[in-house]
Amino acid sequence: MQIYLPIADVPVNVFLVLGMGFAVGFISGMFGIGGGFLMTPLLIFIGISPAVAVASVSSHIAASSFTGAIVYWRRNAIDISLAMMLLAAGIIGTATGVWLFTLLRALDQLDLMIELSYVTLLTIVGAIMIYESVRAEWRTQHGLPATLRRPGSHSWIHGLPFKLRFKRSKIYVSAIPVWAIGFIIGFVGAIMGIGGGFLLVPMLIYVLRVPTATVIGTSMALTLITMASATVMHAATNHLVDGVLALLLMVGGVVGAQFGARTGQAMRAERLRLLLGLLVFAVGLRFAYDLVLQPDDLYSLRHVGAG
Amino acid sequence: MMHVLALIAAIALTVCTAGSAAAERLVVSLSNHRIAVTSSFVGENLVLFGSVEPDPGKTALRASYDVVVTVAGPAQNMRTRRKGRVAGIWVNVASREFVRVPSYLAILSNRPVAQIASPEVLRRLQVGLDNFLLPQRIGPDIADTVRNDPFRVAFIRLQTEHGLYRQAADAVTFLTPTAFRTMVALPANAPNGDYTVEVKLFADGQMVARANSALEVIKTGFEQYVADAARDHGLLYGFATTLMALFIGWFASVVFRRD
Numbered sequence: 063m064q065i066y067l068p069i070a071d072v073p074v075n076v077f078l079v080l081g082m083g084f085a086v087g088f089i090s091g092m093f094g095i096g097g098g099f100l101m102t103p104l105l106i107f108i109g110i111s112p113a114v115a116v117a118s119v120s121s122h123i124a125a126s127s128f129t130g131a132i133v134y135w136r137r138n139a140i141d142i143s144l145a146m147m148l149l150a151a152g153i154i155g156t157a158t159g160v161w162l163f164t165l166l167r168a169l170d171q172l173d174l175m176i177e178l179s180y181v182t183l184l185t186i187v188g189a190i191m192i193y194e195s196v197r198a199e200w201r202t203q204h205g206l207p208a209t210l211r212r213p214g215s216h217s218w219i220h221g222l223p224f225k226l227r228f229k230r231s232k233i234y235v236s237a238i239p240v241w242a243i244g245f246i247i248g249f250v251g252a253i254m255g256i257g258g259g260f261l262l263v264p265m266l267i268y269v270l271r272v273p274t275a276t277v278i279g280t281s282m283a284l285t286l287i288t289m290a291s292a293t294v295m296h297a298a299t300n301h302l303v304d305g306v307l308a309l310l311l312m313v314g315g316v317v318g319a320q321f322g323a324r325t326g327q328a329m330r331a332e333r334l335r336l337l338l339g340l341l342v343f344a345v346g347l348r349f350a351y352d353l354v355l356q357p358d359d360l361y362s363l364r365h366v367g368a369g
Numbered sequence: 370m371m372h373v374l375a376l377i378a379a380i381a382l383t384v385c386t387a388g389s390a391a392a393e394r395l396v397v398s399l400s401n402h403r404i405a406v407t408s409s410f411v412g413e414n415l416v417l418f419g420s421v422e423p424d425p426g427k428t429a430l431r432a433s434y435d436v437v438v439t440v441a442g443p444a445q446n447m448r449t450r451r452k453g454r455v456a457g458i459w460v461n462v463a464s465r466e467f468v469r470v471p472s473y474l475a476i477l478s479n480r481p482v483a484q485i486a487s488p489e490v491l492r493r494l495q496v497g498l499d500n501f502l503l504p505q506r507i508g509p510d511i512a513d514t515v516r517n518d519p520f521r522v523a524f525i526r527l528q529t530e531h532g533l534y535r536q537a538a539d540a541v542t543f544l545t546p547t548a549f550r551t552m553v554a555l556p557a558n559a560p561n562g563d564y565t566v567e568v569k570l571f572a573d574g575q576m577v578a579r580a581n582s583a584l585e586v587i588k589t590g591f592e593q594y595v596a597d598a599a600r601d602h603g604l605l606y607g608f609a610t611t612l613m614a615l616f617i618g619w620f621a622s623v624v625f626r627r628d
Binding site: 124298299301302303306352355361363366 | 596599
Protein backbone atom coordinates (compact mmCIF):
# COMPACT_ATOMS: atom_id res chain seq x y z
CA MET A 63 0.00 0.00 0.00
CA GLN A 64 1.52 3.28 -1.14
CA ILE A 65 0.99 6.65 0.50
CA TYR A 66 2.24 10.00 -0.80
CA LEU A 67 4.22 12.00 1.76
CA PRO A 68 3.20 15.69 1.72
CA ILE A 69 6.58 17.21 2.66
CA ALA A 70 9.02 14.61 1.31
CA ASP A 71 7.06 14.66 -2.00
CA VAL A 72 7.50 10.97 -2.67
CA PRO A 73 5.21 7.95 -2.23
CA VAL A 74 6.34 5.25 0.18
CA ASN A 75 5.09 1.81 1.10
CA VAL A 76 3.14 2.13 4.38
CA PHE A 77 4.12 -1.32 5.67
CA LEU A 78 7.78 -0.83 4.83
CA VAL A 79 7.92 2.42 6.84
CA LEU A 80 5.94 0.90 9.73
CA GLY A 81 8.33 -2.05 9.74
CA MET A 82 11.39 0.22 9.74
CA GLY A 83 9.87 2.18 12.64
CA PHE A 84 9.26 -1.07 14.53
CA ALA A 85 12.78 -2.42 13.97
CA VAL A 86 14.52 0.80 14.98
CA GLY A 87 12.06 1.30 17.88
CA PHE A 88 12.89 -2.21 19.15
CA ILE A 89 16.61 -1.45 19.15
CA SER A 90 15.95 1.93 20.71
CA GLY A 91 13.86 0.47 23.55
CA MET A 92 16.32 -2.35 24.14
CA PHE A 93 19.45 -0.23 24.44
CA GLY A 94 18.01 3.11 25.51
CA ILE A 95 19.30 4.90 22.43
CA GLY A 96 17.39 7.09 19.99
CA GLY A 97 18.31 5.09 16.92
CA GLY A 98 18.75 8.13 14.70
CA PHE A 99 22.08 6.82 13.46
CA LEU A 100 20.17 3.83 12.03
CA MET A 101 16.90 5.45 10.93
CA THR A 102 18.29 8.43 9.02
CA PRO A 103 20.42 6.31 6.63
CA LEU A 104 17.48 3.89 6.18
CA LEU A 105 15.12 6.70 5.14
CA ILE A 106 17.69 8.16 2.74
CA PHE A 107 18.07 4.66 1.28
CA ILE A 108 14.34 4.43 0.44
CA GLY A 109 14.48 7.76 -1.39
CA ILE A 110 13.67 10.45 1.18
CA SER A 111 15.83 13.54 0.95
CA PRO A 112 18.45 13.72 3.76
CA ALA A 113 17.11 17.03 5.10
CA VAL A 114 13.53 15.72 5.45
CA ALA A 115 14.84 12.43 6.88
CA VAL A 116 16.87 14.12 9.64
CA ALA A 117 14.03 16.49 10.55
CA SER A 118 11.30 13.81 10.63
CA VAL A 119 13.39 11.24 12.48
CA SER A 120 13.69 13.59 15.45
CA SER A 121 9.93 13.38 16.11
CA HIS A 122 10.00 9.59 15.71
CA ILE A 123 12.78 9.37 18.30
CA ALA A 124 10.80 11.66 20.63
CA ALA A 125 7.84 9.26 20.47
CA SER A 126 9.77 6.04 21.00
CA SER A 127 11.94 7.50 23.75
CA PHE A 128 8.82 8.81 25.52
CA THR A 129 7.15 5.42 25.52
CA GLY A 130 10.41 3.83 26.69
CA ALA A 131 10.88 6.52 29.34
CA ILE A 132 7.40 5.80 30.77
CA VAL A 133 8.32 2.13 31.22
CA TYR A 134 11.53 3.09 33.04
CA TRP A 135 9.76 5.81 35.04
CA ARG A 136 7.37 3.25 36.48
CA ARG A 137 10.36 1.17 37.52
CA ASN A 138 12.01 4.21 39.16
CA ALA A 139 14.88 3.79 36.72
CA ILE A 140 15.32 7.43 35.68
CA ASP A 141 17.78 9.74 37.40
CA ILE A 142 16.12 13.11 36.79
CA SER A 143 18.81 15.27 38.42
CA LEU A 144 21.52 13.59 36.34
CA ALA A 145 19.45 13.99 33.16
CA MET A 146 18.84 17.69 33.89
CA MET A 147 22.53 18.41 34.45
CA LEU A 148 23.46 16.59 31.24
CA LEU A 149 20.78 18.54 29.40
CA ALA A 150 22.08 21.92 30.61
CA ALA A 151 25.58 21.05 29.40
CA GLY A 152 24.13 19.59 26.21
CA ILE A 153 22.52 22.91 25.26
CA ILE A 154 25.92 24.63 25.40
CA GLY A 155 27.41 21.78 23.36
CA THR A 156 24.65 22.06 20.75
CA ALA A 157 25.23 25.79 20.34
CA THR A 158 28.96 25.18 19.79
CA GLY A 159 28.19 22.36 17.37
CA VAL A 160 25.80 24.52 15.33
CA TRP A 161 28.49 27.19 15.09
CA LEU A 162 31.04 24.67 13.76
CA PHE A 163 28.38 23.21 11.44
CA THR A 164 27.86 26.61 9.82
CA LEU A 165 31.61 27.17 9.53
CA LEU A 166 32.21 23.78 7.87
CA ARG A 167 29.34 24.31 5.48
CA ALA A 168 30.89 27.59 4.41
CA LEU A 169 34.11 25.69 3.71
CA ASP A 170 32.11 23.06 1.71
CA GLN A 171 33.53 20.21 3.77
CA LEU A 172 30.46 19.38 5.85
CA ASP A 173 29.54 16.08 4.16
CA LEU A 174 33.04 14.71 4.60
CA MET A 175 33.16 15.86 8.21
CA ILE A 176 29.85 14.12 8.97
CA GLU A 177 30.96 10.88 7.30
CA LEU A 178 34.32 10.91 9.05
CA SER A 179 32.73 11.57 12.45
CA TYR A 180 30.34 8.66 11.91
CA VAL A 181 33.18 6.30 11.03
CA THR A 182 35.48 7.45 13.82
CA LEU A 183 32.91 7.60 16.60
CA LEU A 184 30.96 4.46 15.74
CA THR A 185 33.96 2.19 15.20
CA ILE A 186 35.85 3.42 18.27
CA VAL A 187 32.84 3.41 20.60
CA GLY A 188 31.69 0.06 19.21
CA ALA A 189 35.13 -1.52 19.59
CA ILE A 190 35.49 -0.29 23.19
CA MET A 191 32.06 -1.64 24.09
CA ILE A 192 32.76 -5.03 22.52
CA TYR A 193 36.10 -5.25 24.34
CA GLU A 194 34.65 -4.27 27.72
CA SER A 195 31.67 -6.58 27.54
CA VAL A 196 33.67 -9.56 26.27
CA ARG A 197 36.10 -9.04 29.15
CA ALA A 198 33.22 -8.83 31.63
CA GLU A 199 31.72 -11.99 30.16
CA TRP A 200 35.06 -13.75 30.43
CA ARG A 201 35.41 -12.70 34.06
CA THR A 202 31.94 -14.06 34.89
CA GLN A 203 32.73 -17.39 33.34
CA HIS A 204 35.92 -17.66 35.34
CA GLY A 205 34.17 -16.98 38.60
CA LEU A 206 35.41 -13.40 39.00
CA PRO A 207 33.11 -10.45 39.72
CA ALA A 208 31.53 -9.32 36.44
CA THR A 209 31.81 -5.62 37.08
CA LEU A 210 34.88 -3.71 38.10
CA ARG A 211 32.81 -1.42 40.28
CA ARG A 212 34.15 -2.01 43.73
CA PRO A 213 35.68 0.19 46.43
CA GLY A 214 39.18 1.26 45.58
CA SER A 215 38.85 0.79 41.83
CA HIS A 216 37.86 4.40 41.23
CA SER A 217 39.66 6.07 38.37
CA TRP A 218 41.16 9.57 38.36
CA ILE A 219 37.75 10.89 37.32
CA HIS A 220 36.46 10.20 40.77
CA GLY A 221 39.23 12.29 42.25
CA LEU A 222 38.00 15.49 40.61
CA PRO A 223 36.52 18.26 42.76
CA PHE A 224 32.91 19.62 42.92
CA LYS A 225 31.49 16.27 43.92
CA LEU A 226 27.76 15.72 43.75
CA ARG A 227 25.58 12.89 44.90
CA PHE A 228 23.03 11.47 42.44
CA LYS A 229 20.70 9.53 44.74
CA ARG A 230 18.76 7.55 42.18
CA SER A 231 21.89 6.25 40.48
CA LYS A 232 23.70 5.83 43.81
CA ILE A 233 26.80 7.56 42.51
CA TYR A 234 28.95 10.29 44.02
CA VAL A 235 30.92 11.99 41.24
CA SER A 236 32.44 15.31 40.28
CA ALA A 237 30.27 17.71 38.26
CA ILE A 238 33.12 18.19 35.75
CA PRO A 239 32.79 14.88 33.87
CA VAL A 240 28.98 15.19 33.94
CA TRP A 241 29.15 18.60 32.25
CA ALA A 242 31.82 17.35 29.84
CA ILE A 243 29.69 14.38 28.75
CA GLY A 244 26.61 16.58 28.31
CA PHE A 245 28.66 19.02 26.23
CA ILE A 246 30.08 16.27 23.99
CA ILE A 247 26.61 14.76 23.41
CA GLY A 248 25.12 18.14 22.46
CA PHE A 249 28.11 19.00 20.25
CA VAL A 250 28.18 15.68 18.38
CA GLY A 251 24.38 15.69 18.07
CA ALA A 252 24.41 19.05 16.33
CA ILE A 253 27.21 18.05 13.94
CA MET A 254 25.92 14.58 13.07
CA GLY A 255 22.18 15.19 13.40
CA ILE A 256 21.68 12.43 15.95
CA GLY A 257 20.44 12.22 19.55
CA GLY A 258 23.73 10.73 20.69
CA GLY A 259 22.25 7.96 22.85
CA PHE A 260 24.73 5.39 21.58
CA LEU A 261 27.54 7.62 22.87
CA LEU A 262 25.77 8.66 26.07
CA VAL A 263 25.03 5.14 27.34
CA PRO A 264 28.63 3.87 27.23
CA MET A 265 29.99 7.14 28.63
CA LEU A 266 27.59 7.03 31.57
CA ILE A 267 28.55 3.41 32.21
CA TYR A 268 32.31 3.62 31.80
CA VAL A 269 33.12 7.17 32.89
CA LEU A 270 30.53 7.94 35.55
CA ARG A 271 29.94 4.29 36.53
CA VAL A 272 26.20 4.84 36.48
CA PRO A 273 24.58 1.46 37.22
CA THR A 274 22.93 -0.24 34.24
CA ALA A 275 19.61 -0.08 36.10
CA THR A 276 19.29 3.68 35.69
CA VAL A 277 21.50 4.36 32.68
CA ILE A 278 18.96 3.48 29.99
CA GLY A 279 16.03 5.30 31.59
CA THR A 280 18.15 8.41 32.14
CA SER A 281 19.44 8.33 28.57
CA MET A 282 15.86 8.02 27.30
CA ALA A 283 14.66 10.98 29.34
CA LEU A 284 17.49 13.10 27.93
CA THR A 285 16.86 11.87 24.37
CA LEU A 286 13.16 12.70 24.73
CA ILE A 287 13.83 16.31 25.69
CA THR A 288 16.49 16.94 23.02
CA MET A 289 14.53 15.29 20.22
CA ALA A 290 11.24 17.01 21.12
CA SER A 291 12.99 20.39 20.98
CA ALA A 292 14.81 19.38 17.77
CA THR A 293 11.42 18.61 16.15
CA VAL A 294 10.06 22.04 17.05
CA MET A 295 13.25 23.79 15.88
CA HIS A 296 13.39 21.86 12.57
CA ALA A 297 9.70 22.58 11.91
CA ALA A 298 10.02 26.27 12.75
CA THR A 299 13.21 26.97 10.78
CA ASN A 300 13.46 24.50 7.87
CA HIS A 301 9.78 23.46 7.48
CA LEU A 302 10.99 19.97 6.66
CA VAL A 303 9.25 17.76 9.23
CA ASP A 304 6.98 15.39 7.33
CA GLY A 305 4.02 14.75 9.65
CA VAL A 306 2.75 11.72 7.72
CA LEU A 307 6.18 10.09 7.60
CA ALA A 308 6.69 10.89 11.29
CA LEU A 309 3.31 9.36 12.20
CA LEU A 310 4.10 6.10 10.38
CA LEU A 311 7.54 5.88 11.99
CA MET A 312 6.11 6.69 15.43
CA VAL A 313 3.37 4.06 15.32
CA GLY A 314 5.88 1.40 14.30
CA GLY A 315 8.49 2.84 16.65
CA VAL A 316 6.50 2.93 19.90
CA VAL A 317 5.31 -0.66 19.46
CA GLY A 318 8.86 -1.74 18.73
CA ALA A 319 10.21 0.24 21.69
CA GLN A 320 7.79 -1.53 24.06
CA PHE A 321 8.95 -4.97 22.98
CA GLY A 322 12.54 -3.77 22.91
CA ALA A 323 12.42 -2.40 26.46
CA ARG A 324 11.07 -5.73 27.76
CA THR A 325 13.65 -7.77 25.89
CA GLY A 326 16.38 -5.44 27.15
CA GLN A 327 15.35 -5.77 30.80
CA ALA A 328 15.23 -9.54 30.56
CA MET A 329 18.83 -9.64 29.36
CA ARG A 330 22.11 -9.59 31.24
CA ALA A 331 23.77 -6.19 31.19
CA GLU A 332 27.05 -7.47 29.73
CA ARG A 333 25.25 -9.30 26.93
CA LEU A 334 23.24 -6.15 26.16
CA ARG A 335 26.39 -4.04 25.98
CA LEU A 336 28.05 -6.57 23.70
CA LEU A 337 25.08 -6.49 21.33
CA LEU A 338 24.96 -2.70 21.25
CA GLY A 339 28.73 -2.62 20.73
CA LEU A 340 28.46 -5.00 17.78
CA LEU A 341 25.63 -2.97 16.26
CA VAL A 342 27.43 0.35 16.62
CA PHE A 343 30.67 -1.14 15.29
CA ALA A 344 28.88 -2.68 12.28
CA VAL A 345 27.24 0.63 11.33
CA GLY A 346 30.63 2.34 11.69
CA LEU A 347 32.22 -0.22 9.36
CA ARG A 348 29.41 0.33 6.86
CA PHE A 349 30.25 4.03 6.71
CA ALA A 350 33.97 3.26 6.47
CA TYR A 351 33.25 0.87 3.60
CA ASP A 352 31.50 3.67 1.69
CA LEU A 353 34.43 5.99 2.19
CA VAL A 354 37.18 3.54 1.25
CA LEU A 355 35.65 1.56 -1.60
CA GLN A 356 35.23 3.12 -5.01
CA PRO A 357 31.54 4.05 -5.33
CA ASP A 358 29.50 2.54 -8.19
CA ASP A 359 28.66 6.01 -9.36
CA LEU A 360 31.17 8.80 -8.94
CA TYR A 361 28.51 11.38 -9.67
CA SER A 362 25.59 12.44 -7.49
CA LEU A 363 22.91 15.11 -7.70
CA ARG A 364 21.82 17.56 -5.06
CA HIS A 365 18.87 19.88 -5.16
CA VAL A 366 19.96 23.45 -4.46
CA GLY A 367 16.64 25.26 -4.52
CA ALA A 368 13.99 26.29 -6.99
CA GLY A 369 15.28 28.14 -10.02
CA MET B 370 0.60 0.98 -10.97
CA MET B 371 -0.10 3.80 -13.30
CA HIS B 372 -3.44 4.18 -14.86
CA VAL B 373 -4.42 5.93 -18.02
CA LEU B 374 -6.96 8.65 -17.53
CA ALA B 375 -9.98 8.49 -19.70
CA LEU B 376 -9.92 11.21 -22.25
CA ILE B 377 -12.35 13.86 -21.18
CA ALA B 378 -14.50 14.96 -24.07
CA ALA B 379 -14.98 18.56 -23.12
CA ILE B 380 -11.37 19.70 -23.13
CA ALA B 381 -10.56 23.02 -24.60
CA LEU B 382 -8.36 22.51 -27.62
CA THR B 383 -5.09 24.33 -27.75
CA VAL B 384 -4.54 25.77 -31.15
CA CYS B 385 -1.50 27.47 -32.45
CA THR B 386 0.05 28.14 -35.81
CA ALA B 387 3.65 28.50 -36.80
CA GLY B 388 3.79 31.76 -38.67
CA SER B 389 1.95 32.96 -41.72
CA ALA B 390 3.91 30.96 -44.27
CA ALA B 391 2.77 27.62 -42.92
CA ALA B 392 0.30 25.61 -44.89
CA GLU B 393 -0.92 23.59 -41.97
CA ARG B 394 -2.17 24.04 -38.47
CA LEU B 395 -1.41 21.84 -35.52
CA VAL B 396 -4.19 21.08 -33.07
CA VAL B 397 -3.28 19.31 -29.82
CA SER B 398 -5.30 18.22 -26.85
CA LEU B 399 -4.12 16.95 -23.49
CA SER B 400 -6.23 14.50 -21.49
CA ASN B 401 -5.72 16.40 -18.25
CA HIS B 402 -4.30 19.82 -17.43
CA ARG B 403 -4.37 19.53 -13.67
CA ILE B 404 -2.74 16.59 -11.94
CA ALA B 405 -4.00 16.38 -8.36
CA VAL B 406 -1.49 14.89 -5.93
CA THR B 407 -3.45 13.03 -3.27
CA SER B 408 -2.23 10.61 -0.61
CA SER B 409 -2.65 7.75 -3.07
CA PHE B 410 -0.67 9.48 -5.86
CA VAL B 411 1.72 7.04 -7.54
CA GLY B 412 2.21 8.92 -10.78
CA GLU B 413 -0.09 9.46 -13.70
CA ASN B 414 -0.14 8.90 -17.44
CA LEU B 415 -1.46 11.69 -19.65
CA VAL B 416 -2.53 11.24 -23.22
CA LEU B 417 -1.82 13.89 -25.80
CA PHE B 418 -3.72 13.83 -29.07
CA GLY B 419 -2.78 15.93 -32.07
CA SER B 420 -4.09 16.55 -35.51
CA VAL B 421 -2.60 18.25 -38.57
CA GLU B 422 -5.04 20.35 -40.55
CA PRO B 423 -4.56 22.45 -43.69
CA ASP B 424 -4.97 26.19 -43.42
CA PRO B 425 -8.16 27.39 -45.09
CA GLY B 426 -7.59 28.02 -48.76
CA LYS B 427 -4.22 26.28 -48.80
CA THR B 428 -3.18 23.22 -50.78
CA ALA B 429 -3.50 19.64 -49.73
CA LEU B 430 -1.44 18.15 -46.94
CA ARG B 431 1.93 16.57 -47.38
CA ALA B 432 2.49 12.84 -47.43
CA SER B 433 4.23 12.37 -44.11
CA TYR B 434 4.96 14.30 -40.95
CA ASP B 435 7.20 13.99 -37.92
CA VAL B 436 6.31 15.11 -34.40
CA VAL B 437 8.50 15.99 -31.43
CA VAL B 438 6.77 16.60 -28.09
CA THR B 439 8.75 18.26 -25.29
CA VAL B 440 7.31 18.30 -21.78
CA ALA B 441 9.32 20.35 -19.24
CA GLY B 442 8.65 20.60 -15.50
CA PRO B 443 9.27 23.59 -13.21
CA ALA B 444 12.83 24.97 -13.32
CA GLN B 445 15.19 24.25 -10.47
CA ASN B 446 18.88 24.49 -9.64
CA MET B 447 20.74 21.22 -9.28
CA ARG B 448 24.31 20.51 -8.27
CA THR B 449 26.13 17.61 -9.87
CA ARG B 450 29.03 16.42 -7.77
CA ARG B 451 31.88 14.10 -8.65
CA LYS B 452 33.79 11.99 -6.18
CA GLY B 453 37.52 11.48 -6.25
CA ARG B 454 40.04 9.71 -4.08
CA VAL B 455 41.80 11.91 -1.54
CA ALA B 456 44.16 10.27 0.96
CA GLY B 457 42.56 6.88 0.44
CA ILE B 458 38.95 7.91 0.90
CA TRP B 459 36.30 8.89 -1.61
CA VAL B 460 35.08 12.44 -1.23
CA ASN B 461 33.31 14.98 -3.43
CA VAL B 462 36.11 16.79 -5.20
CA ALA B 463 34.30 18.71 -7.93
CA SER B 464 30.82 20.03 -8.54
CA ARG B 465 28.87 22.03 -11.09
CA GLU B 466 25.64 23.85 -10.59
CA PHE B 467 22.97 23.51 -13.28
CA VAL B 468 20.93 26.70 -13.32
CA ARG B 469 17.19 26.78 -13.94
CA VAL B 470 17.03 23.40 -15.62
CA PRO B 471 13.72 21.53 -15.90
CA SER B 472 12.98 19.24 -12.97
CA TYR B 473 11.16 16.96 -15.39
CA LEU B 474 11.84 16.54 -19.08
CA ALA B 475 10.28 14.22 -21.61
CA ILE B 476 11.21 14.39 -25.27
CA LEU B 477 8.88 12.17 -27.27
CA SER B 478 8.99 11.65 -31.03
CA ASN B 479 7.77 9.22 -33.68
CA ARG B 480 11.30 8.33 -34.81
CA PRO B 481 14.84 9.26 -33.73
CA VAL B 482 15.19 13.04 -33.90
CA ALA B 483 18.41 12.67 -35.90
CA GLN B 484 16.33 11.24 -38.76
CA ILE B 485 13.72 14.01 -38.58
CA ALA B 486 15.86 17.00 -39.49
CA SER B 487 19.44 18.03 -40.08
CA PRO B 488 21.72 18.64 -37.05
CA GLU B 489 21.68 22.42 -37.75
CA VAL B 490 17.88 22.58 -37.72
CA LEU B 491 17.69 20.46 -34.58
CA ARG B 492 20.26 22.64 -32.83
CA ARG B 493 18.58 25.88 -33.84
CA LEU B 494 15.18 24.67 -32.63
CA GLN B 495 16.65 22.90 -29.56
CA VAL B 496 15.06 19.61 -30.48
CA GLY B 497 16.17 16.46 -28.65
CA LEU B 498 18.01 15.88 -25.40
CA ASP B 499 21.40 16.58 -26.99
CA ASN B 500 20.24 20.03 -28.11
CA PHE B 501 18.30 20.92 -25.00
CA LEU B 502 19.83 23.87 -23.13
CA LEU B 503 21.16 22.82 -19.73
CA PRO B 504 23.01 25.93 -18.53
CA GLN B 505 25.75 25.50 -15.93
CA ARG B 506 27.37 28.04 -13.69
CA ILE B 507 31.01 28.07 -14.71
CA GLY B 508 32.91 30.63 -12.71
CA PRO B 509 31.03 33.91 -13.06
CA ASP B 510 29.30 32.81 -16.29
CA ILE B 511 26.22 30.74 -16.96
CA ALA B 512 26.48 28.75 -20.16
CA ASP B 513 25.65 25.40 -21.69
CA THR B 514 28.56 23.11 -22.42
CA VAL B 515 29.46 20.72 -25.21
CA ARG B 516 27.29 17.58 -25.52
CA ASN B 517 29.89 15.21 -24.08
CA ASP B 518 30.81 17.35 -21.09
CA PRO B 519 31.15 14.77 -18.27
CA PHE B 520 29.00 16.76 -15.83
CA ARG B 521 26.27 17.24 -18.42
CA VAL B 522 26.33 13.55 -19.33
CA ALA B 523 26.23 12.53 -15.66
CA PHE B 524 23.40 14.97 -14.92
CA ILE B 525 21.23 13.59 -17.73
CA ARG B 526 22.07 10.01 -16.79
CA LEU B 527 21.17 10.51 -13.10
CA GLN B 528 17.95 12.35 -13.91
CA THR B 529 17.06 9.54 -16.32
CA GLU B 530 17.76 6.94 -13.63
CA HIS B 531 15.42 8.82 -11.29
CA GLY B 532 12.73 8.60 -13.96
CA LEU B 533 12.63 12.38 -14.38
CA TYR B 534 14.32 12.74 -17.78
CA ARG B 535 13.25 10.66 -20.72
CA GLN B 536 13.84 10.65 -24.43
CA ALA B 537 11.77 8.17 -26.43
CA ALA B 538 12.00 7.92 -30.20
CA ASP B 539 8.98 5.63 -30.55
CA ALA B 540 6.57 7.31 -28.15
CA VAL B 541 4.51 9.18 -30.73
CA THR B 542 2.16 7.04 -32.78
CA PHE B 543 0.46 8.21 -35.97
CA LEU B 544 -3.10 6.91 -36.00
CA THR B 545 -3.72 8.27 -39.50
CA PRO B 546 -1.18 10.18 -41.64
CA THR B 547 -2.40 13.42 -39.98
CA ALA B 548 -3.49 12.33 -36.49
CA PHE B 549 -1.12 11.25 -33.71
CA ARG B 550 -1.14 10.41 -30.05
CA THR B 551 1.46 10.02 -27.33
CA MET B 552 1.53 9.19 -23.66
CA VAL B 553 3.27 11.43 -21.12
CA ALA B 554 4.23 9.41 -18.05
CA LEU B 555 4.52 11.53 -14.92
CA PRO B 556 6.32 9.52 -12.24
CA ALA B 557 5.33 9.62 -8.56
CA ASN B 558 8.32 11.83 -7.78
CA ALA B 559 7.33 14.37 -10.45
CA PRO B 560 7.86 17.81 -8.88
CA ASN B 561 4.88 20.02 -8.12
CA GLY B 562 4.43 23.09 -10.29
CA ASP B 563 3.75 24.25 -13.82
CA TYR B 564 4.76 22.14 -16.79
CA THR B 565 5.02 23.29 -20.38
CA VAL B 566 4.14 21.08 -23.32
CA GLU B 567 5.52 21.99 -26.73
CA VAL B 568 4.66 20.10 -29.89
CA LYS B 569 6.73 20.65 -33.02
CA LEU B 570 5.58 19.38 -36.40
CA PHE B 571 8.19 18.61 -39.04
CA ALA B 572 7.89 17.83 -42.73
CA ASP B 573 10.74 17.27 -45.18
CA GLY B 574 13.32 18.16 -42.52
CA GLN B 575 11.79 21.55 -41.66
CA MET B 576 9.50 22.66 -38.88
CA VAL B 577 6.11 23.52 -40.36
CA ALA B 578 3.96 24.10 -37.27
CA ARG B 579 4.18 24.29 -33.52
CA ALA B 580 1.64 24.17 -30.68
CA ASN B 581 1.88 24.76 -26.95
CA SER B 582 -0.05 23.48 -24.03
CA ALA B 583 0.48 23.36 -20.27
CA LEU B 584 -0.35 21.33 -17.24
CA GLU B 585 0.15 21.68 -13.52
CA VAL B 586 0.91 19.19 -10.80
CA ILE B 587 -0.52 20.35 -7.48
CA LYS B 588 -1.19 18.93 -4.07
CA THR B 589 -4.83 18.79 -3.03
CA GLY B 590 -6.86 18.02 0.06
CA PHE B 591 -4.99 16.62 3.03
CA GLU B 592 -1.61 16.71 1.30
CA GLN B 593 -1.98 20.41 0.57
CA TYR B 594 -3.25 21.12 4.08
CA VAL B 595 -0.20 19.49 5.69
CA ALA B 596 2.24 21.14 3.29
CA ASP B 597 0.67 24.58 3.86
CA ALA B 598 0.66 24.15 7.64
CA ALA B 599 4.34 23.12 7.64
CA ARG B 600 5.28 26.12 5.52
CA ASP B 601 3.08 28.86 6.98
CA HIS B 602 2.83 27.88 10.64
CA GLY B 603 6.14 26.11 11.25
CA LEU B 604 6.30 26.60 15.00
CA LEU B 605 2.70 25.50 15.58
CA TYR B 606 3.20 22.57 13.23
CA GLY B 607 6.32 21.58 15.18
CA PHE B 608 4.45 21.68 18.50
CA ALA B 609 1.59 19.68 16.99
CA THR B 610 4.01 17.03 15.68
CA THR B 611 5.74 16.84 19.07
CA LEU B 612 2.39 16.52 20.87
CA MET B 613 1.45 13.77 18.43
CA ALA B 614 4.73 12.02 19.26
CA LEU B 615 4.10 12.29 23.01
CA PHE B 616 0.51 11.12 22.66
CA ILE B 617 1.47 8.08 20.58
CA GLY B 618 4.29 7.27 22.99
CA TRP B 619 1.94 7.52 25.97
CA PHE B 620 -0.83 5.60 24.20
CA ALA B 621 1.52 2.71 23.39
CA SER B 622 2.66 2.48 27.00
CA VAL B 623 -1.00 2.32 28.15
CA VAL B 624 -1.91 -0.30 25.56
CA PHE B 625 1.11 -2.45 26.33
CA ARG B 626 1.00 -2.03 30.09
CA ARG B 627 1.10 -5.40 31.73
CA ASP B 628 1.52 -4.63 35.42
